[in-house]
Amino acid sequence: MMSKWLNNIRREHYTPSKTAVLCSSHFEEKFLYKFGRNVTLRENAIPTIFSFPQHLQKTSVTERKTSKTRITENKIEKVHTMPEKLESFLNVDHTYCVTESPKTMKRRYEAEVNHLRKKIKTSHQKSRRLKRKITSLQTIVEMLKQEKLISESCSRTLESTFSGIPLALMKRTVTQKHVAYTKELRSFAMTVQFYSAKAYDYVRKTFDLALPHPYRIRKWYSLIHADPGFTESSFTALEAKVKAAAENNKKKSFVRWQLMKCL
Template sequence: MPAHCAAYNCTVRRTIETRKRGITFHRFPRDYGRRRKWEVALRREGFAANDESVLCSNHFKPDEFDRAGQICRLRPDVIPSVFNFPAHLGKPKATRTTATSRQAMESLHTSQYAIKKEPQPNVDLDHNYSLPSSPSVLKARFSEAAARVLSLEKKKRNAQVRERRAKTTITALLKVLREKNLLTEDLCESLKIYSDSIWAGRSTSEVQTPKNRRTHR
């Protein structure tokens, strides 16, 4: 669908014919302050430009273009000023504004702009998750999450291996201590968690601790 000029009562559209006539089209500035100046210059009540809105070159003065390169560009900070307004859209009279009123108006415009840009929730979704619209971005996020899951699973397996090795080492050491009758009652109490695998049916009272050895003597 060809782009059309957003100016009041302007019917110029982006076609092969307009290109032959040398008419160019220019998007509204991304900067909010400059875009707002363009919107005010159009004098279209309730009009708010979007990222696709354009003005044709008929609404700019010849010296406001930079034609040095192959692409015709507007010079920085240019504001459209060539329009054919009807009488009721004549230039409004200048009104005296104070610093406070200007600040209030700027705050109001900023708030309105933020409201327009605020994304609307999708009521068709069970949860209000923010999903990217681009399939490539969504695929990249999925791959990143999958890699994260694999990394966590690997860390979990490594931790389990280390835990088994530690238990094996402790079991072997306790076996040596038991054979040499070097276990104390306090140590046995602290290591009850390993009693099933270490004593194999042998009660703690049967362990010959230093205290028991003195008793037997």
């Protein structure tokens, strides 16, 4: 301990006597006990505060640093500060990494994927509808026959009843959404719905026709006048049945004649 004191005092060839004293101003506050006016030293107290002349002062390590050392330290400081900037940048622009859990992100992404799939499906349906451009009601009847959604009798009824109706009367237009349905369209819709609800649903969803909802058709059925005798619709259906039966008889007679010829 004595050697530390002598080293800090910096007096060469000096040996303190038993009566030598040192002012308390040379000690830091952490080495002092103060009780009122009385001041005592701690056991590990070492004098560290001195006002030495210039030639006795220690040169600080920082003053001895060369220019190369300062340049190197500046580079190191820049390298250490860069990650902090990057971290702040990530925190600002990517706050979802902290606020959202993996499950929440998964649900959000799945919802976006489902939404995009629905949009793709809708666009595909629209493209298919555009490809199926129709020029007449005869085309609709033929497609229903190809899809096996209507019977032969239904197809004959539709062909005999609606073959001469212009397709423009049934075309869907933006300005006619709230206009009353035409007589031809009502008759066509009720006939197809009567023979096959599945065929009517197919026509309504596939083609760009202003066909009413099946519920509206059921309301129309309830308003039909059920007067005694046959109605016009009944005569039309019977006429189609007779024509179909006549054609079948012709085919049967032709087959019978061919068989007899072979015998």
